Amino acid sequence: MIEVLEEVYKLVTPSPEEERKVREVSQLAKSLVAEAVSAYRIDAEVDVYGSAARFTWLPGQRDIDVFVVLKDRGIKPEDVTSLLSRFFTERGVSWVMRYAQHPYLTLFLEGYEVDVVPCYKIMAGERPITAADRSPLHHRFLIDRLNETQRRDVRALKLFLKTIGVYGAEIKTEGFSGYLTELLVAYYGSLIEVLKAAARWRPYKTYIAFSDVRTKFRAPLVVVDPVDPNRNAAAAVSLTSMSTFILAARRFLKRPSLSYFQPRPSTPIRLNVVEVVFPYPNEPPDTVWGRYKKMGRSLYQWFKKCGFRVFRWGVESDENSYVSLVYVMDQLELMPYVLHRGPPVYDEAVDAFVEKYIGEEVVGPFVQGSRVYVIKKRRFTHVSECIQAQLGREGYEIRVNSYEGDLVRKNPWIT
Amino acid sequence: MIEVLEEVYKLVTPSPEEERKVREVSQLAKSLVAEAVSAYRIDAEVDVYGSAARFTWLPGQRDIDVFVVLKDRGIKPEDVTSLLSRFFTERGVSWVMRYAQHPYLTLFLEGYEVDVVPCYKIMAGERPITAADRSPLHHRFLIDRLNETQRRDVRALKLFLKTIGVYGAEIKTEGFSGYLTELLVAYYGSLIEVLKAAARWRPYKTYIAFSDVRTKFRAPLVVVDPVDPNRNAAAAVSLTSMSTFILAARRFLKRPSLSYFQPRPSTPIRLNVVEVVFPYPNEPPDTVWGRYKKMGRSLYQWFKKCGFRVFRWGVESDENSYVSLVYVMDQLELMPYVLHRGPPVYDEAVDAFVEKYIGEEVVGPFVQGSRVYVIKKRRFTHVSECIQAQLGREGYEIRVNSYEGDLVRKNPWIT
Numbered sequence: 001m002i003e004v005l006e007e008v009y010k011l012v013t014p015s016p017e018e019e020r021k022v023r024e025v026s027q028l029a030k031s032l033v034a035e036a037v038s039a040y041r042i043d044a045e046v047d048v049y050g051s052a053a054r055f056t057w058l059p060g061q062r063d064i065d066v067f068v069v070l071k072d073r074g075i076k077p078e079d080v081t082s083l084l085s086r087f088f089t090e091r092g093v094s095w096v097m098r099y100a101q102h103p104y105l106t107l108f109l110e111g112y113e114v115d116v117v118p119c120y121k122i123m124a125g126e127r128p129i130t131a132a133d134r135s136p137l138h139h140r141f142l143i144d145r146l147n148e149t150q151r152r153d154v155r156a157l158k159l160f161l162k163t164i165g166v167y168g169a170e171i172k173t174e175g176f177s178g179y180l181t182e183l184l185v186a187y188y189g190s191l192i193e194v195l196k197a198a199a200r201w202r203p204y205k206t207y208i209a210f211s212d213v214r215t216k217f218r219a220p221l222v223v224v225d226p227v228d229p230n231r232n233a234a235a236a237v238s239l240t241s242m243s244t245f246i247l248a249a250r251r252f253l254k255r256p257s258l259s260y261f262q263p264r265p266s267t268p269i270r271l272n273v274v275e276v277v278f279p280y281p282n283e284p285p286d287t288v289w290g291r292y293k294k295m296g297r298s299l300y301q302w303f304k305k306c307g308f309r310v311f312r313w314g315v316e317s318d319e320n321s322y323v324s325l326v327y328v329m330d331q332l333e334l335m336p337y338v339l340h341r342g343p344p345v346y347d348e349a350v351d352a353f354v355e356k357y358i359g360e361e362v363v364g365p366f367v368q369g370s371r372v373y374v375i376k377k378r379r380f381t382h383v384s385e386c387i388q389a390q391l392g393r394e395g396y397e398i399r400v401n402s403y404e405g406d407l408v409r410k411n412p413w414i415t
Numbered sequence: 416m417i418e419v420l421e422e423v424y425k426l427v428t429p430s431p432e433e434e435r436k437v438r439e440v441s442q443l444a445k446s447l448v449a450e451a452v453s454a455y456r457i458d459a460e461v462d463v464y465g466s467a468a469r470f471t472w473l474p475g476q477r478d479i480d481v482f483v484v485l486k487d488r489g490i491k492p493e494d495v496t497s498l499l500s501r502f503f504t505e506r507g508v509s510w511v512m513r514y515a516q517h518p519y520l521t522l523f524l525e526g527y528e529v530d531v532v533p534c535y536k537i538m539a540g541e542r543p544i545t546a547a548d549r550s551p552l553h554h555r556f557l558i559d560r561l562n563e564t565q566r567r568d569v570r571a572l573k574l575f576l577k578t579i580g581v582y583g584a585e586i587k588t589e590g591f592s593g594y595l596t597e598l599l600v601a602y603y604g605s606l607i608e609v610l611k612a613a614a615r616w617r618p619y620k621t622y623i624a625f626s627d628v629r630t631k632f633r634a635p636l637v638v639v640d641p642v643d644p645n646r647n648a649a650a651a652v653s654l655t656s657m658s659t660f661i662l663a664a665r666r667f668l669k670r671p672s673l674s675y676f677q678p679r680p681s682t683p684i685r686l687n688v689v690e691v692v693f694p695y696p697n698e699p700p701d702t703v704w705g706r707y708k709k710m711g712r713s714l715y716q717w718f719k720k721c722g723f724r725v726f727r728w729g730v731e732s733d734e735n736s737y738v739s740l741v742y743v744m745d746q747l748e749l750m751p752y753v754l755h756r757g758p759p760v761y762d763e764a765v766d767a768f769v770e771k772y773i774g775e776e777v778v779g780p781f782v783q784g785s786r787v788y789v790i791k792k793r794r795f796t797h798v799s800e801c802i803q804a805q806l807g808r809e810g811y812e813i814r815v816n817s818y819e820g821d822l823v824r825k826n827p828w829i830t
Contacts, residue, residue, distance in 0.1 A: 202761050203785050244782040247760040251769060269778055271752055271790065311754040311790045312781065328778070328790065330753075335745050337686055339726040345662040346617050354666060354829060363684055363743070364826050366727065367659040370618050375686065375726050375743065375823075408790075411779050414769060 004256040005156075005191075011261055012155035014059040021110075022064065026052050029066050029107065029114040036087035037068060042080060045069040045121070049139040051178050054146065056154040058162070062111060068118040069136055077102045077118040077130065084116060099284050101131050124227055137227035138179055145186045153191035154182050159261050160191075164248040164413055169236035171289040172317075176241070180233050183223055184208075198249035203239055251414055263412035271311070272332050273403040274383050276325040278396045285319050292317070296325040299390060303327065306386040307334050307378065312407050328407050332383045332400060337363075342372040419671040420571075420606075426676055427570035429474040437479065437527075441467050444481050444522065444529040451502035452483060457495060460484040460536070464554040466593050469561065471569040473577070477526060483533040484551055492517040492533040492545065499531060514699050516546050539642055552642035553594055560601045568606035569597050574676050575606075579663040579828050584651035586704040587732075591656070595648050598638055599623075613664035618654050666829055678827035686726070687747050688818040689798050691740040693811045700734050707732070711740040714805060718742065721801040722749050722793065727822050743822050747798045747815060752778075757787040 014022070026048045034046040050065035051057035068080055081103045088095045094108045098115075107114040119132035128134050146154065158181050161167035166175035176184075187208055188194045201221070209224040217224075217232040220239040225231040234242075252260045276299065281288055292315045300313050309330035317323040342353040342365065350372055354365050363375035380386040384398050406412075429437070441463045449461040465480035466472040483495055496518045503510045509523045513530075522529040534547035543549050561569065573596050576582035581590035591599075602623055603609045616636070624639040632639075632647040635654040640646040649657075667675050691714065696703055707730045715728050724745035732738040757768040757780065765787055769780050778790035795801040799813050821827075 200761075239784050240782055243760040243785045247765065247769075247780075247782055247787060250760070250765070254766060269752070269776065269790070271778070272750065309754070311752070312778070312783070312788070330750050335687065337684070337726070338745075339724070345658040345665070346615075350662065350665070351669060354662075358830065361684065362825060363686070363727070363823055365662075365829060366826060367655055367662055368727070369654050370658045372662060373727070375684070408778055410777060411781060414780060415773065 001256040004258055007258050008156050008159070008261050009152060012058060012159050013152065014057070018059060019055075022052055022057065022112075025110050025112045025114070026064050026066075029064055029109055029112075029116075032088075032091070032093065032107075032109075033066050033068060033084070033116055036084050039087060040083045042068070042075065042083070043070065043072045044080075044118075045071070047136070047139075049135045053139060054142060054151065054182070056146070056151050056158070056178070056182055058155055058158055062113060064112055064114045065135070066114055066116050067132070067135055068116065069121045070118060071121050073120055073129070077104075080118040081105055081116075100286075104132075125229075128228065134225070134227055134231075141226050142179075142182050142186060146182065150185050150190065153194075154185045156191050156261070157181050157185060157194055160195075160248070160252075161245065163259075163261055163263050164244055166237075166241040166244050171286045171293065174236055174238035174241050176234070176237060176245070180223060180237075183226070183233055187223075195249040195253055198245050199253055201242070201246050203242055203246075208234075248413060255415055257413075257415040259413045259415050264415075266410040266412055268404040268408045269410075270401075271408050272329045273401055273408060274327050274329060274332060274387075275399040275403055276327075276387060276391070276396050277399060278323045280317065280319065280321050280323055288317065288319070288323060289315065292323045292325065299325060299387070300327070302390045303329070303383070303386060306380050306383075306389075307338060308383060308386065314407055316405060326403055326405065326407055329383065334378060334381050336378055336381055337375050338378045340374050340376050342374065344370045345372055346370070416671040419673055422673050423571050423574070423676050424567055427473060427574050428567065429472070433474060434470075436525075437467055437472065440525050440527045440529070441479050441481075444479055444524055444527075444531075447503075447506070447508065447522075447524075448481050448483060448499070448531055451499050454502060455498045457483070457490065457498070458485065458487045459495075459533075460486070462551070464550045468554060469557060469566065469597070471561070471566050471573070471593070471597055473570055473573055477528060479527055479529045480550070481529055481531050482547070482550055483531065484536045485533060486536050488535055488544065492519075495533040496520055496531075515701075519547075543643065549640070549642055549646075556641050557594075557597050557601060561597065565600050565605065568609075569600045571606050571676070572596050572600060572609055575610075575663070575667075576660065578674075578676050578678050579659055581652075581656040581659050586701045586708065589651055589653035589656050591649070591652060591660070595638060595652075598641070598648055602638075610664040610668055613660055614668055616657065616661050618657055618661075623649075663828060670830055672828075672830040674828045674830050679830075681825040681827055683819040683823045684825075685816075686823050687744045688816055688823060689742050689744060689747060689802075690814040690818055691742075691802060691806070691811050692814060693738045693740075695732065695734065695736050695738055703732065703734070703738060704730065707738045707740065714740060714802070715742065717805045718744070718798070718801060721795050721798075721804075722753060723798060723801065729822050731820060741818055741820065741822055744798065749793060749796050751793055751796055752790050753793045755789050755791050757789065759785045760787055761785070 030046055030048050037044050037046055046068055049067050052064040084105055085095060096106050097103050098106055105116040117132050120129045122128055122133050124137055158167055161176050168175050169177035184194045188197050203220040207222045210226040213224055213229040215229050219232055219235055220242045221234040221237045222232050223234040225233040296313060296315045300310055303310050310327050312328040314326050316326055343349040345367060353372060357365055357374050365372045365374050387398060445461055445463050452459050452461055461483055464482050467479040499520055500510060510520050512518050513521055520531040532547050535544045537543050537548045539552055573582055576591050583590050584592035599609045603612050618635040622637045625641040628639055628644040630639060630644050634647055634650055635657040636649040636652045637647050638649040640648040711728060711730045715725055718725050725742050727743040729741050731741055758764040760782060768787060772780055772789050780787045780789050802813060
């Protein structure tokens, strides 16, 4: 275990140059934004928060968050964003407008993406106006509670979560946010203690709080946000993500391996896979992931109705050119006949059932136990007919057996 | 309806010659047996009972029952049978020894099979010693209760039951005995009244009794034997047989057709069928049917465990050269991989599950919801491998897709 952790710490510790560079770009971004704020006479504090400010970012990560904390609630965030964009255009800084709850700017500075997020200043316990308002409070809560060893453990835990596929609160992942990761290390004290605890977690029964609050949340995992007792900081964590972490923590403690931080490659197994591939829509990622995950689930249900057995499914996307619904299935084509169960013989409905099949090419109707059955022709035998019946014929492409992704591979971290 | 019934009555009424012949052979058989009984000084009454005696046999049926009703309980039925066999050998009457609860003789007389059955004389209400002892009482109960029209209706009902495949109390059919058929007509009054009642029957809820007795029986259909309130005269009727009769009665009343008495031929549908064919064992039919039905059911369960979907199955035999287990299936060969569900991630069993698959060629283990899964290789992909794993490799033959029997045809009586 000790040797493994030593390797892990090497992996997650940024080089002195990288650390210097992040500080430098953070400083530069902060002073640029501060200049803009002062130029437009916006009554706001400007500061760097998040992992870049707390030295808990992962090596190679190139995101920095600068917050414009508005004291005046009369100013709208979108106005701030629009003023700042004008300023950066004039200064020749390239930027792009992005959308979460409200618009924010991303600057491209020396190879880094700097998110400039306006928010309102609130006090601890005060009700936030926008989701971003809590960030300064989060920063203040964590900055004194994590010592250097713990910051290293936050980084290691982030890499662990990332490797097992549950790092990130976006809809794509439905996993653990950076803030939640830091809270867990602050709460349990170290990486190993987080893992030991997680190995004993139970979905819908685990409740973590820094103080005595007892707010009710209905979620697989509950971590009461220390700066807002009405918020579950783990609300984004799905049952599958939580369970994945439980399993990984348990397995890692039983058999420590670097594979939980550096996944081993594995060759795909030849299985029947159908992909339904759409062009990527011009919308924010969370919207796209949300919509296609929902569509993916309803197509999954429809496959089952059509008689297909789906082993595993998922949504994949490069968030740029395509979104793909992927189904690992028993078969792509079914036999032309199917057993169809009718009502009990003494039920009124039996006459309609029998009459329906009098003129049709069926076996039966026959009686088994107290019910009537027929063996009848299937509506759809090929998976593509089933897909077209649900989605129509336009706007997507069906790919068959060309998939070689994670859904058909051995688990890359379990050893 | 009236036209259909007129046709039916024509079908079920024997010709005057046939009727004369049955009387003649019955008389001959009775006097031969009486002669034997007297020759060996057996203290017994000899008489013809059953359908031949009550004129309720179906045209073409060539069975006659002669009973040797022993007054002396010191004589064993097997001794009577053995004495009689000696007598018939001397007389040059060909015979064969058969076995029910005890041995009996079948004589071959002028193209008829005459069963000569020893039994003990009992009084109404008295506990029988052998199952055959009730026959004289059954005869006495029915002989005055069925007038000529009702006897015709018994014949028609027998043909109805035969056509829909539920006539006969043997294990092969698990259906309605001749005696039960007569009881139903006696109870309800006519064929049509039996059908109207049956159309309203409910399995496990229908209780028919000629008197006020209230014995408890656990069976789909209960018809208290009027000569023995502790016996359910419908004990042999399986749930499927009863339900088949309910459905047929209901459908016939909705749409009367001669097809319920003369099944229409239909062409088989091409389905995947596997037959497991055994040589016919040298044992009484009820034993053979019982054993192979049981084997058939357990193989059916095993097929489901192996992942095969069985639409319908049955046991077929000519009671001479073969017994065959027949399965109509979705597929004869399955894809090589299967989804295998493991325990919840927080369960102690999860470690054993994961470790089992570490070295194997699987997809996963992966987490979905709170459980762990793998996609793993199947043990058996072809149906014959699955059969051999259960039955071994010897003593039977597997036939694939050569079956064209009733299990893959349209119902020959429903119209």
